[in-house]
Amino acid sequence: MKRSMGVKIIVMLVAILLVSFAVMQFVFIREFRLSSLQQSQNSLNMLGVSVFQTVRSAMNFGDPTIIKSAIEDVGKIEGITSVSIS
Secondary structure: OHHHHHHHHHHHHHHHHHHHHHHHHHHHHHHHHHHHHHHHHHHHHHHHHHHHHHHHHHHHHOOHHHHHHHHHHHHOOOOOOOOOOO
């Protein structure tokens, strides 16, 4: 009788631990994905602001060749497909 009771307790503890680990794994993966998405969005926003400030600074000079050069330089950054000013 004692032996079967001990086995039942051990089996229940193992089952509870496995479920707890599965839930923790799910939570960690979810939080990591959300954190990665947030960091990516922050990086893209910073890149956009940087491009805007670069072109705006070139426009402050008023020279069309400097503006064209700045737009070409910004277009060479990896990940930027095109830069257009309306």
